[in-house]
Amino acid sequence: MTTIHPEGSIDLEVQDGVLLIGINRPNKCNGFTPKMYRELGEAYTRLDDDPSLRVGVLHAMGDHFTAGLDLPTIAPLMQRGEKAVPLGLVDPLNLGMEGYRRRIKPMVVAVQGITYTLGIELMLAADIVVAADNCRFSQLEVKRGIMATGGATLRMAERAGMGNALLHLLTGDEFNSAEALRLNFVQRVVPVGEQINEAIKIAKAIAAQAPLAVVATRQNVLKAVEQGPLVAMHDFIAVQKTLSNSEDAKEGVQSFIEKRNARFTGK
Incomplete structure (x- = not known):
C-alpha cells in the first residue's frame, strides 16, 4: 500500500x-x-x-x-x-x-x-x-x-x-x-x-528511439518556438554532422540493412 x-x-x-x-x-x-x-x-x-x-x-x-x-x-x-x-x-x-x-x-x-x-x-x-x-x-x-x-x-x-x-x-x-x-x-x-x-x-x-537524436530533435523544436525557425535552422548542419558520426547512427543504418529493430545506446 x-x-x-x-x-x-x-x-x-x-x-x-x-x-x-x-x-x-x-x-x-x-x-x-x-x-x-x-x-x-x-x-x-x-x-x-x-x-x-x-x-x-x-x-x-x-x-x-x-x-x-x-x-x-x-x-x-x-x-x-x-x-x-x-x-x-x-x-x-x-x-x-x-x-x-x-x-x-x-x-x-x-x-x-x-x-x-x-x-x-x-x-x-x-x-x-x-x-x-x-x-x-x-x-x-x-x-x-x-x-x-x-x-x-x-x-x-x-x-x-x-x-x-x-x-x-x-x-x-x-x-x-x-x-x-x-x-x-x-x-x-x-x-x-x-x-x-x-x-x-x-x-x-x-x-526506443536513438537518445541523442531524440534530445537534438526536441531541442531544435524548442529553439524554433522560442527563438524562431531561422535561428533553429542554423543548427541543422552542425547537429546532423555530430549525430551522423555517433554509434547510434551507425546502428541505425546496420539495423536497416539487417532488417531488425535497432539497439541504441545513446552514444
Whole structure:
C-alpha cells in the first residue's frame, strides 16, 4: 500500500528507461507543498542526469492531477522571496530562469480530474500531454488577485493564439478536455483511467528511439518556438554532422540493412 506523507510526496518508479514521476497527495487534491515542489525538481534533475533514463512521465495519484499550489504552506516562501526548488536543479516549469537548469530529455504528462493553475503550467512546460476525458482545467489566478507566473501567459498564447489564451486567462473559467484539445494544450484525450497507460505507451515509444537524436530533435523544436525557425535552422548542419558520426547512427543504418529493430545506446 502506498504511504501518503502529510505534506505529500513525489514518488518515483523506473520502467524500461522511463522515469514515472507520481504526484502523491490525493487527500488534498494533490495540492503542492514546498516539500513536493522540491522533490519534483529533484525528480526532473534525476531524469536528465541518469544516462539510463530516456523519458519522463509525470502523473498523479487519485482522482485529480492537482488543484495547484497549497497556498497556506507556499505563501511564507513567497513572502520571503524564496523558491521551493533549490537553485542548480532542473526547473519543472522549464522557464530558463537564472540559476536553474532547463530540462533536456522528453517529458510526457497524464492528467485527470481537477487540473488547475500549476497543473496546467506543468503540462504546458512538458512535451506531450494525455488527458482523461473528465478533466476540469482552470487558470484562475485572476480570481485570487494575482497573475499566472509559471508559464501560462507565454505558452497558452503560443499554443492557442492570443484571443483563446486571454479568454481563459482573464476569466479564470473552467474548461474541459475537449476544449483543451481544441486549443492544443493537450495532444490526446482518452477515457478516464486510461491516461497513465497511454502516456507510458508514448514514453516507451520515444525511449526506443536513438537518445541523442531524440534530445537534438526536441531541442531544435524548442529553439524554433522560442527563438524562431531561422535561428533553429542554423543548427541543422552542425547537429546532423555530430549525430551522423555517433554509434547510434551507425546502428541505425546496420539495423536497416539487417532488417531488425535497432539497439541504441545513446552514444
